[in-house]
Amino acid sequence: MSSSLYRLGLLMASLRWKIVGGWVLLLVIVGGLAAGLGGTFTSDIEIPGTEGQRGIDALANRFPEMGGTAGQVVFVTEDGSPVDEHQDQIDALMSDIGEVEHVSVAPSPFDDLSPGTLSEDGTALIAQFQMDFPTGVYPEASVEEISRLVEEADTAALDANLGGQVLHSSEIPFGIGEIAGVIVALLILAIVFRSLVPAVIPIITAIVGVGVSMLALVALSAGVDIPSVTTALGAMLGLAVGIDYALFILSRHRDQLSQGDDVRDSIGKALATSGSAVIFAGMTVIVALVGLFITGIPFLTVMGVAAAATVALSVVVALTMLPALLGIFGERLRPRRIRRRMQENGGALPAPDPQAAPRRSLRRSWVRLVTKVPALTILVVIVGVGALALPIKDLELALPDLGTEPRGTAARDTYDLVAEEFGPGYNGPLLVTADIINTTDPLGVVDELESDVAALENVKEIQLATPNQGADMAVVVVIPEGGPTDQSTKDLVAELRDRADGWEQELSISDVTVTGATAVGIDVTDKLSSALLPFALFVVGLSLILLALVFRSIWVPLKASVGYLFSVAAAFGVTAMVFEYGWFNGPLFVHVNGPVVSFMPIMVMGVLFGLAMDYEVFLVSRMREEFVHTGDARGAIERGFTANAPVVTAAALIMVSVFAGFVTSGWFMLQPIAVALAVGVLVDAFVVRMTFVPAVLALLDRHAWWLPGWLSRALPTVDVEGEGLAAVLEHRRWTQEHGQHALRLEDTVAPLLGAPGTLGPLTGAIAPGTLLVVRAPDDAARGTFLALAAGRHRPRSGILAVHDRLAPDDVAAIQGRTHWIGAGEQVSERLAGLSEHGLDRTVVVIEQIGDLAHAAASDDMLIARLDALLEAGATVIVGSRKDHPIDAERRLHGALRAPDRLLALSVQRSTASTLEGAHA
Incomplete structure (x- = not known):
C-alpha cells in the first residue's frame, strides 16, 4: 500500500490545481443538489417492532384523529379569574387553528365530547389539536401559522401559549461555539507549526470534507428519513478527524522538509508513511460506526452510516486534496530557518553536528518519569x-423531550407552565389502546378498562377514554404522576404492559398496547441499553x-x-x-x-x-x-x-x-x-x-x-507506518542508476507452487522489450517463476519488481499489467487483442512455448505482431519444458527482426540460477 500511496502523492502534487478545482466543483454540484431537492430532516426517533411504535402505527390507521402530531394551547388568566370567562375568545382561536392546512382536528376545550384539561383552581386550561402529519415530520408553514394565531390571541387578560409535539424542531443549532472550536484548532496548529500558512491547510481540507458530506446528507434527506442529529454529529466528527488526519500527514511533510527533502518527493513519502496510518485510523472509525447496525435500530444505523461516510470522505480529502495543496504551497511550507540554511549552503542542508548534545524536552522528561516505576x-x-x-x-438514559429545550423558547416555557399548573404528567401522557372489535358493548368495555387503569399506582388521572368512530378500537389517555423521564412513569408503563394479558381475557379484547411519545421513548431507551453490551x-x-x-x-x-x-x-x-x-x-x-x-x-x-x-x-x-x-x-x-x-x-x-x-x-x-x-x-x-x-x-x-x-504465520502483514516505502525508494534509486527494467530480481526466494521446497535466490534483471524463455523440466520451478513474474505468486524474501511495482505490496497492480496466456489458449487472438496503450508497461506471460510456435506456424502475421510488441516495449515471458534450446525456440530466434531481444533463463531448485544475458 505504501508504494501506491507514494505514487498517489506524486500524482496529486503534479495535478495540484486540477485536484483542488475538482473538489471545489464537487462542493458546488452537491450544494446545488441540496438546494434544488430541498430535503428536510426528521426529529422523530423510532424503532419498528416495539410495542410503542406498533401502537402509534395502529392509531394512524384506525384512529387517525389521535395518530398524527399532537399540539396544545395552554390558556392562563392573568388576573386569576376563571378561564371559562374567556370561552368565546378560546373557541375562536381553536376554530382558526382548525382551518390551518394539515390540522385534522382542533375541538373546543369546552366541548363535552373532547373536553380540555382544567386546572384545579380553574384559571388554566389545556386545549388540544391534532395534525395529519406523523410525529417527527412538521410542515413548517402550518406550524408558523398556528404560532402566529396563538400570539395574536395572547392578551393582557388571557395568556396563550403554544406547546406539544409540533414544536419539536429538526433544525440544527450551529453557532459561535462551533466557530470558536475551529478557531482554537487553528491556533493550536499555528503553535505546532510555528507558522500560520501550514496551520490553515488542515482547516481548509476539513471544511471541504464536511461541506461535501453535509450537503450530500441534505440532498439525500429529500428521499430518506435522516434524523436531524445526524448532521450535527457528522459535522462534529468530520471536522475533528479531518483536521487530525491532515495534521498527521502535514506534520510528516514538514519534518521531511526540515531535513532538506525535495518538496514533491516529500509529499509522496508523507502520504506513503502517515497516509497509511490515516487509512488504518479511518477504517477503524468507519468499521466501528457501520458496526452500529448490529444493534438492529434503524435510526442508529442511519446515523452510523452517515457519520462513517463523513469520516471516509475526510480520509479521501486527506489523500487527494491535501497533497495537492502541499504541492501548491511548495517551498513556503519549509520552515524559514531551514530555507535560509539551504540557501546559504547552495540548496542543500548541511549535515548535522554529531557532537551536538540532544535538546532537552518535556516529552522526554515525561516518558522517563512515567516509566521509572x-x-x-x-x-x-x-x-x-x-x-x-x-x-x-x-x-440515566432517555430520549430528550421538550423539557430539554433551552429556557426562553416557546416549547420549554409551555412545558414548564404545564408542569406548574397541571402537573408533570401532562407533558407525557400515555395511550393505552385495545382492539375491541369482538365486544358487543364498546362503551361498557372502555369504561371498565378506564376504571382498571385509573386504579393503578402512579396514575394521576384519565384524561380521555373513548372508542374510535368504527367502535373497533379503544384509546385511554393516561396522565401519569411523574414526568416523561421519571422512573415512576417507566414503572407505570411496565405495569400497564404486565396487566395487558389479564385485561384481554377479562374484557374479551385483544392487542392491548401502551404507546404515545413517552412510551416510544422508553422503548427506544430499553432497546439501546440492551444493545450496548453486544x-x-x-x-x-x-x-x-x-x-x-x-x-x-x-x-x-x-x-x-x-x-x-x-x-x-x-x-x-x-x-x-x-x-x-x-x-x-x-x-x-x-x-x-x-x-x-x-x-x-x-x-x-x-x-x-x-x-x-x-x-x-x-x-x-x-x-x-x-x-x-x-x-x-x-x-x-x-x-x-x-x-x-x-x-x-x-x-x-x-x-x-x-x-x-x-x-x-x-x-x-x-x-x-x-x-x-x-x-x-x-x-x-x-x-x-x-x-x-x-x-x-x-x-x-x-x-x-x-x-x-x-499466530504470526496466520496473521497477514499490515503496513501502517509505510515500512514498504524503503523498498520503493531503494528501487527508485536502483532504476536511476541502472535504467528502466521490466523485471528485477534480487535474492528473490519463493515457495514452489504445488511442491515442497523453494525457488531461488534469484538475482538479475531484464529490460523492457525482451522475449524471455524460461527453461525448466521441473514444472514446479518453471510455474513458480512464471507466476512470480505475473503477480500470481508472492516471494518469501528478496526483491521482486515488475517495472516500478514491487511484490508483495503491489501484486494487484502487477496482475493488472500482466496478460496470462495459459496452456492451450489461442495465442494469436490474445496477442491481437492487446491494447496499444501502455505497451511499455505490459508483461505477457505465455505458459507453453509450444503454443507460441504452433500459433506462429498457422498465423503468418504473428511474428510481425510479436516484433511490434517488443519494439513498443512490451515484455514477453515464455515457459519451456526443456533445459536446453528446442526447435521452437530456435525458430523464434531466427524469425525475430531483432534476435538479440530473446534471452533465456534456466531455473531449478538450486541457488545457482542466473539470468543469462541479463544486465545484473
Whole structure:
C-alpha cells in the first residue's frame, strides 16, 4: 500500500490545481443538489417492532384523529379569574387553528365530547389539536401559522401559549461555539507549526470534507428519513478527524522538509508513511460506526452510516486534496530557518553536528518519569480513572423531550407552565389502546378498562377514554404522576404492559398496547441499553484483532483495549457529573439536568474507539519500529514517544477544542455526546496513551512484543507506518542508476507452487522489450517463476519488481499489467487483442512455448505482431519444458527482426540460477 500511496502523492502534487478545482466543483454540484431537492430532516426517533411504535402505527390507521402530531394551547388568566370567562375568545382561536392546512382536528376545550384539561383552581386550561402529519415530520408553514394565531390571541387578560409535539424542531443549532472550536484548532496548529500558512491547510481540507458530506446528507434527506442529529454529529466528527488526519500527514511533510527533502518527493513519502496510518485510523472509525447496525435500530444505523461516510470522505480529502495543496504551497511550507540554511549552503542542508548534545524536552522528561516505576504509574492511572468513572452508577438514559429545550423558547416555557399548573404528567401522557372489535358493548368495555387503569399506582388521572368512530378500537389517555423521564412513569408503563394479558381475557379484547411519545421513548431507551453490551464486545474484539495485525503482539492489543475501556469509563463518569449532578453547568452552557440522550453511550463508544486506535497506532507503531531496529525495549519506548508525542498531543487538543465547541450549542441532543467525546479524547490521549501505555510497555519489557509463531504465520502483514516505502525508494534509486527494467530480481526466494521446497535466490534483471524463455523440466520451478513474474505468486524474501511495482505490496497492480496466456489458449487472438496503450508497461506471460510456435506456424502475421510488441516495449515471458534450446525456440530466434531481444533463463531448485544475458 505504501508504494501506491507514494505514487498517489506524486500524482496529486503534479495535478495540484486540477485536484483542488475538482473538489471545489464537487462542493458546488452537491450544494446545488441540496438546494434544488430541498430535503428536510426528521426529529422523530423510532424503532419498528416495539410495542410503542406498533401502537402509534395502529392509531394512524384506525384512529387517525389521535395518530398524527399532537399540539396544545395552554390558556392562563392573568388576573386569576376563571378561564371559562374567556370561552368565546378560546373557541375562536381553536376554530382558526382548525382551518390551518394539515390540522385534522382542533375541538373546543369546552366541548363535552373532547373536553380540555382544567386546572384545579380553574384559571388554566389545556386545549388540544391534532395534525395529519406523523410525529417527527412538521410542515413548517402550518406550524408558523398556528404560532402566529396563538400570539395574536395572547392578551393582557388571557395568556396563550403554544406547546406539544409540533414544536419539536429538526433544525440544527450551529453557532459561535462551533466557530470558536475551529478557531482554537487553528491556533493550536499555528503553535505546532510555528507558522500560520501550514496551520490553515488542515482547516481548509476539513471544511471541504464536511461541506461535501453535509450537503450530500441534505440532498439525500429529500428521499430518506435522516434524523436531524445526524448532521450535527457528522459535522462534529468530520471536522475533528479531518483536521487530525491532515495534521498527521502535514506534520510528516514538514519534518521531511526540515531535513532538506525535495518538496514533491516529500509529499509522496508523507502520504506513503502517515497516509497509511490515516487509512488504518479511518477504517477503524468507519468499521466501528457501520458496526452500529448490529444493534438492529434503524435510526442508529442511519446515523452510523452517515457519520462513517463523513469520516471516509475526510480520509479521501486527506489523500487527494491535501497533497495537492502541499504541492501548491511548495517551498513556503519549509520552515524559514531551514530555507535560509539551504540557501546559504547552495540548496542543500548541511549535515548535522554529531557532537551536538540532544535538546532537552518535556516529552522526554515525561516518558522517563512515567516509566521509572511503571507499576506505580499504572496504579495511579487506575485509581484516577476509577474516581472519574464512579458517577456512572447515577447515569440515566432517555430520549430528550421538550423539557430539554433551552429556557426562553416557546416549547420549554409551555412545558414548564404545564408542569406548574397541571402537573408533570401532562407533558407525557400515555395511550393505552385495545382492539375491541369482538365486544358487543364498546362503551361498557372502555369504561371498565378506564376504571382498571385509573386504579393503578402512579396514575394521576384519565384524561380521555373513548372508542374510535368504527367502535373497533379503544384509546385511554393516561396522565401519569411523574414526568416523561421519571422512573415512576417507566414503572407505570411496565405495569400497564404486565396487566395487558389479564385485561384481554377479562374484557374479551385483544392487542392491548401502551404507546404515545413517552412510551416510544422508553422503548427506544430499553432497546439501546440492551444493545450496548453486544456492541461493546464487538468493538473490543475488533480492537484486539486490528492491533494484533498492526503490532504483531499479544500484550499490546490487550493493553490498548483495557486503555480504551478506561477512556470510555471516564467519559461516561464525567458526563454523569455534568448532566446528573449539575457540575460545571454554567461554563458548559448546560440548561437542564436529568437523563442524557439514550444513544449517547453506544455512539460515543463507536467514535471513541476509532480515535483511541488512532493515537495507539501513531504512538506505539513508532515504538515498535524502534524496537525492531535496535532490540532495545526501554530505549524504543523513549525514542518512539519523543518522536510522535507532539503530533498526538496537538491532534488530541484539536479534537477536544472541536468537541467542546459543540458543547456550547445548548442542544441537549448533542451536548452529552460532545462532552463525553471531549473528555474521552482528553483522557485517552494524555492519561492512557501517554502515561498508562508507556508504563505497561516498560513493565513488560521485551515481552510486550511477543507473538506466538503459529499466530504470526496466520496473521497477514499490515503496513501502517509505510515500512514498504524503503523498498520503493531503494528501487527508485536502483532504476536511476541502472535504467528502466521490466523485471528485477534480487535474492528473490519463493515457495514452489504445488511442491515442497523453494525457488531461488534469484538475482538479475531484464529490460523492457525482451522475449524471455524460461527453461525448466521441473514444472514446479518453471510455474513458480512464471507466476512470480505475473503477480500470481508472492516471494518469501528478496526483491521482486515488475517495472516500478514491487511484490508483495503491489501484486494487484502487477496482475493488472500482466496478460496470462495459459496452456492451450489461442495465442494469436490474445496477442491481437492487446491494447496499444501502455505497451511499455505490459508483461505477457505465455505458459507453453509450444503454443507460441504452433500459433506462429498457422498465423503468418504473428511474428510481425510479436516484433511490434517488443519494439513498443512490451515484455514477453515464455515457459519451456526443456533445459536446453528446442526447435521452437530456435525458430523464434531466427524469425525475430531483432534476435538479440530473446534471452533465456534456466531455473531449478538450486541457488545457482542466473539470468543469462541479463544486465545484473
